Amino acid sequence: MSRKDCERCRERGYRPGPEQIRQYSRREFLKIASLAAGGAFGALSLPGLGITPRAWGAPSPERVVRVHCGTVQDWSFADPYFYEHVKLPAMRDMFARGLCNLTGRTNVMDAWHDLLVGWQPGQKVAIKLNLNSYDFNANQTCEMAYVVIESLKLFGVPAADMKVFDVVRVFPTYWRNRWDSDVDYVNSAAAQWDPNATCYFPAIDTTHRFPMVLSQADHLVDICLQKGHKGYVTGSMKNHFGSQESPYDLHVDRFENICTLSASPFIVGKTRLIVVEGAYMTWHHEGDPFEETEATNLFPTGPSGRSSPNYMMLGTNMVAMDSVLGDIQNVERAARGEPTWTNDFIDMAASAPYGLGPRDHGVLVPNPAGWSESDLSYGILDYVSLDLPPADRRQIDAMNLELKSGAIHWSQLQHLVERYGENL
Secondary structure, three states: OOHHHHHHHHHHOOOOOHHHHHOOOHHHHHHHHHHHHOOOOEOOOOOOOOOOHHHHOOOOOOEEEEEEOOOOEOOOOOOOOHHHHEOHHHHHHHHHHHHHHHHOOOOHHHHHHHHOOOOOOOOOEEEEOOOOOOOOOOOOOHHHHHHHHHHHHHHOOOHHHEEEEOOOOOOOHHHHHHOOOOOEEEOOOOOOEEEEEEEEEOOOOEEEEEEHHHHOOOEEEEEEEEEEEOOOEEOOOHHHHHHOOOOOHHHOOHHHHHHHHHHOOOOOOOEEEEEEEEEEEOOOEOOOOOOOOOOOOOOOEOOOOOEOOOEEEEEOOHHHHHHHHHHHHHHHHHHOOOOOOOOHHHHHHHOOOOOOOOOOOOEEEEOOOOOOOEEEEOOOOEEEEEEOOOOOHHHHHHHHHHHHOOOOOHHHHHHHHHHHHOOO
């Protein structure tokens, strides 16, 4: 779609034409149609459903971008206050560069055009967080949510049309006390359940409702973490146990239930962007505190002298994203002398009857960029990684020329200048 076409979309809303509709997988269409006919997903005449980003030029599902920045945090791991040590200027710059590399755009606003397909004023954006742990254990930072919210505001989405949510937890007290945004959050205490938006789980013969924050959203941004779950990786798919009314019985036949939930049009049909906040990780269980990682050839030691993933990763497909997350998790587990995980649910999600995306297994190869000894390489996935070195005047001068030429948005230069001002 051309930029002129996008401007017309902004004015009157977008409707895919016959050729674009034909690009939608017939198998996926028939599968969802048959499930819908059986009432598996409740009423389907709700916002955001039926949109298929790939049909009109959004990033391919194979594309996954990892952005590393050694100065994104300076936590010593000696206290529980990990959230006080993430650096917002670095996170802003990582996110903007990740969006542009994901979409192939130079201007972050053009990147949002590609991702929020058919967006028009008044549409709602739901932002799913991972706040599954209590107290000071592994949780999403407020800062990660702020970065996404700020960027969406610049694109033109007002605060009133956004909400962040995780509807099976009340959120830790420290997190609620720190939240400083005009965008509301929806937790288990505030969730309203939509009787017309449901998911039937055949493996356990039960139906769960979705919250209105999701059912009434036109677009979904899935923000997750690099965490384990005592035998498999918790990533973009498992994150959605917090997008419906009860996660407890879903742990029976959990892999089938992860796939069924992810295949719901309320999840896969609304997902526009997946973001992994990988400044920290847990190697074993998502309920554990974040901890220092083993120093591996994939995780270079940061300026602090301690090892941590120090990355952000972006993509549009849950199977592709969780494939890479599982590989990163296994590199760290192997360095500890722990057995690696097969993450069978990812294979299930990629296979019939779900067919949710491309499954791949990475191998470690020398990193030609040199910022780490090794990096991952894939045969199917279009995996890209980049490093943000400390900001300097030369980078600022070069980006200023890009701004003057109209290639970038002013905020992208601002992020770099802010990093430079804080020696990040």
